[in-house]
Amino acid sequence: MKIASVTALFGDSPKRERKENPERKKDESSPDSEAFARDAEEAAKKVSSAVDSFGIDTDAVSNGLSAEVIGKGPGLRVTLKDGSGAVVRQFTGEEFVRLREAASGTGRGKLLDKKL
Numbered sequence: 001m002k003i004a005s006v007t008a009l010f011g012d013s014p015k016r017e018r019k020e021n022p023e024r025k026k027d028e029s030s031p032d033s034e035a036f037a038r039d040a041e042e043a044a045k046k047v048s049s050a051v052d053s054f055g056i057d058t059d060a061v062s063n064g065l066s067a068e069v070i071g072k073g074p075g076l077r078v079t080l081k082d083g084s085g086a087v088v089r090q091f092t093g094e095e096f097v098r099l100r101e102a103a104s105g106t107g108r109g110k111l112l113d114k115k116l
Contacts, residue, residue: 040073047076047093050100057103067096 051067054060060067064083071077076093091099 043093046097047078050097051078053100
């Protein structure tokens with residue numbers, strides 16, 4: 001016995017439209033990025049201290065790498081340049097601070113702390 005398709009038996013079911021809830025988007029963003037955006041002045045200080053610590057890092061100096069802050073506010077970027085002055089990589093300020101924290105060894109175990 002052959003069975004007809006479900007839509008043929010019941011017809012097309014009404015489809016629900018998804019509405020975007022702006023409050024939910026705010027909840028989904030990480031608390032780190034919200035705190036970083038709140039105090040732009042404090043964030044700029046964190047970025048400049050991270051760039052300074054990168055400048056005195058022996059591995060970075062021996063490879064001829066240098067970091068430079070470009071811009072202000074939310075468009076703040078950190079460019080990583082090699083010895084010849086060519087741009088190797090660009091980071092947002094928040095990304096660079098997180099990478100420097102990971103490289104320095106502070107903040108280990110945060111992933112497990114978040115899961116608990």
